[in-house]
Amino acid sequence: MSAETYPKCELSLNDTTTYDPSNPVALSKPTRQENGDVMMEVTENQWTQVRCSCDGEAAGSSSLRWTKDGVVAADGNELNLKNVQRSSAGTYKCTCNRILSPTYAASFQASDTKKLVLSVLYKPGQGRIDIPKYIISEERTTFSCFTEQPGNPPCDYIWYKEEQEIFRGKDYELNPVMLSHAGSYSCLPINKVGLGSRDSKQVVVIEYPKPLMGSDDQDLVESSLMPASAVQLKCQFTGSPPPTITWYKDGIPISSLADNDKRFEVSQKNEVQSESHRYIATSLLKFYGPKRTSLKALEREESGSYSCVASFDFVKYEVQSHVSLFIKFPPEITNDKKQSVEMHKTGRIYFKIKSYPKPFAIKWFNSSKEMIQNSFANNGGNHQQIDEKWKITTTDFLGEKDAYLTVLEIKTVDEFDLTEYSVQVDNTVSIGTSSVQVIAATKPNAPSQLRNVSLDWKSVGLEWLGGNDGGINQQFVIEARSPKDNSVKAKKSVANTTSIVFDGIVKCFLLFVFYYNLT
Structure with a gap:
């Protein structure tokens, strides 16, 4: 028995492989291995035909069968793959069986097998973008694109910004993030078979607000000729998107103050810089409203620490800018017109002073004679009399704004100390005076x-x-x-x-x- 009598399989391809005309793809040429196996790529929804022939010279019967994963795929020499699906991919085996009957031996079955390795090509599916809704300027961030159906061969990704291609790859990195990076981004999966479906996201670039400028601290004189309607405080912030600006007075929102809508007018204007894509937000606080007459001057109650807070509604972040408004007014001195002291003991006489600005000079007089003159501001708030008989001290009045207490301490009170004392206070706006009659303490009258x-x-x-x-x-x-x-x-x-x-x-x-x- 010669070797030629054994079966020998050979695979041949049909030259009329049909392609989907709506999605033509240039397929790679099938590859035939040295052992006769064939590697082949077919696009999804196409069909192809593979023929298997069994050659041999000896007499006897031959049979051909196609199997895939141990399951019969076809009997005979032709394997027709119509409307190829992804499940069609795999290894197909063509087996040729022949019964050989040698002259001096018993008959036996001989076989030969060739493999067809079929790869089904298909386009990717729906793209998905993983992008944070807000990204922070000057930081680093990465946009990612993926799909649950990457296709075969595995897809690549094309990134677009405002319909312009900007990058190819799965991950698109921005380092550092700039305001110009804001906009609409889309990602398209693609392979040589075709295009997947785009996914698009709108990206907002946040630049945290920064104070740009504002009003300088202002000193205004109470009851001056300047009307309240002419006074306004201003603050400016840069940021993107434009921040919301809220005004506060002494830590309390203007909007929550009583009659705020009748005493204040708040406005905000946002302007974008074309080159930097940055916004400048300007807010004005005007001391004007139905509760104020157009010519009425500001009152001292309006003085205080004003602050404007810039914040975003969609992310927790805020920054403040401060400006102080001071209403100057003449010194106001309050005291009892008569104050008593115990004889032969230490006595104290009190004057309460309300003043803004802080008094720079306080003078005490005894029967019209000046007792002491010192600079209040330059002496740390304390007056010290050299004479052992007297000591004068001026301090802040605890718990009250712009209030001070000046005290004359008289040691070992005698009859010469029972006289009139007066105080003169100068705060640059005006000079205020007040006097008191000092008497000896006596037994109280009956109720x-x-x-x-x-x-x-x-x-x-x-x-x-x-x-x-x-x-x-x-x-x-x-x-x-x-x-x-x-x-x-x-x-x-x-x-x-x-x-x-x-x-x-x-x-x-x-x-x-x-x-x-x-x-």
Whole structure:
């Protein structure tokens, strides 16, 4: 038996392979391996035909069968692949079986197999863009494109910005991000078979607001000729997109102040710079509205720390710019017209001063004679008298804005100290003066006109008129006494008031009110 009697398979391709005319693709030429196997690419929805022949010279019967993954695909020498699908890809085997009957041996089956490795080409599917909605200027970011159906061969990606191709590849990096990078981006999957579907996203580039300029601190004189309508505060910020600007006064939003819509007018203008794509946001705060007359000047209550806050609605970020508005007014001096001191002890005389700007000179006078003159501002707020008899101190009045307390301390008060004292305050706007008569502290006068204002079975409400306090801090003492023996059964004291509710009374009592001080 010669070797030629064995079957030998050979694969041949049909030259009439049909292509989809709506999507023509230049396919690579099938590749035949040295062992006779064939590598072949076919596009999806096309058809092709492969023929398998079995050659041999010996007598006997031959059979041909096509299989794929162990499953019969066709019997006979032709494999017709119509409307090729992705599932059609794989390895097809053509097997030729022949029964050989040698002269001096038993018959047996001989076979030969050739392989067709079929790759199905198809275009990619829907593209998907992974881009943050907001990207930050001057930072680094990466746009990514992907598809769940990358196609065969695997696709590449084309990036577009405003319909202009800008990049090819899966990941598009911006480093650093610039304002000009804002716009519409799309990504298109593509391979040699065809185009996938685009995905598009709108990208917003954020440049955090930065203060550009604003009003300088302003000093205005109360009741000056400048009307409120002529006063305005301005702040400017750069940023992209244009930030929203909100005004505050002393930390409270202008919008939440009482009658804000009648006393203020707020406006904002946004301008874009063509070269940098950056916005300049300008906001004006005008002291004008229906609550103000057009010629009325600003009042001192308008002074304070004003701030404008630039923020974005879509991302948590804000920055502030500050400007102070100061309303100048003449010194205002308040004090009791009479103040008392205890004889032969240390006495103190007080003047409260309201002033803006801060007084630069405070003078004390004793019977029209100047006692001391020092620069308030240059002396740290304290006046120190060289004479051992007197000491003058001026400090901030705690808890009150633009308020100060100047105190004259007199050591070992004698009759020569019981006279008139005056204070002169200069704050560059004007000079204010006030005087006080210093008297010796005495026993207070008795209260009068005691009456009950409420009464029930266990309490009584009392009111009375206080007399002269004698010039020293004093209190009222209320006693409940027995009408039988005048013994004190209950006792209470109050200060700085001329009324009390006396409770715990269950019997008949006599009520007394006493006025006393340290003398």
